[in-house]
Amino acid sequence: MAETKIRERPAAVTLTEGAEARIAALMAKAPEDAIGVKLSTPRRGCSGLAYSVDYVSEEQGFDEKIETPGGTFYIDGASVLYLVGSVMDWVEDDFSAGFTFENPNAKGACGCGESFMV
Numbered sequence: 001m002a003e004t005k006i007r008e009r010p011a012a013v014t015l016t017e018g019a020e021a022r023i024a025a026l027m028a029k030a031p032e033d034a035i036g037v038k039l040s041t042p043r044r045g046c047s048g049l050a051y052s053v054d055y056v057s058e059e060q061g062f063d064e065k066i067e068t069p070g071g072t073f074y075i076d077g078a079s080v081l082y083l084v085g086s087v088m089d090w091v092e093d094d095f096s097a098g099f100t101f102e103n104p105n106a107k108g109a110c111g112c113g114e115s116f117m118v
Helices: 017-028
Strands: 013-015 036-040 052-056 064-068 071-075 086-092 097-102
Touching: 013 017, 013 064, 017 036, 017 064, 017 071, 017 086
Parallel strands: 013 086, 036 071
Antiparallel strands: 036 052, 064 071, 086 097
16 A cells, blocks of 8 residues: 655745744743734724734634744634735834735735735
8 A cells, every 4th residue: 555645734824034033022022821923814904804913822723833933923724815825024124113914815905004805
C-alpha cells in the first residue's frame, strides 16, 4: 500500500519581518492573561469589513494559529476566507504607524482606508 503524504497547508496570511517584530513588541507588554494576538475582520466602516488586531486570552477551535518568534498570532476562523493570500506588514513613518494589509480578496476599500469589501 502506498504511503500517503500529508502536505502542510500554508498559512492564510503571510507576516513580514516588520509584522513579526510588532507582534513580539505587543506580546512583551501584553496583559498577563494574553496568549497571543488575533486578526479578525469585524463588520464596520463604510465598505463593510475592517481589520482588527487584538490581544486574545483564549484559543478558539477554528482559529488559525501561526507561531512567530515573538509570540502566537491567531487568525479568526470566520475571517480566514476574507484573508487567504494576504500579506500583513507593520509600517511606521513620521506621521503614523500601523499594520497594513495587501489583500487579494478585497474588491474595494473606503477612501479613508479603514474598511474593505470582498
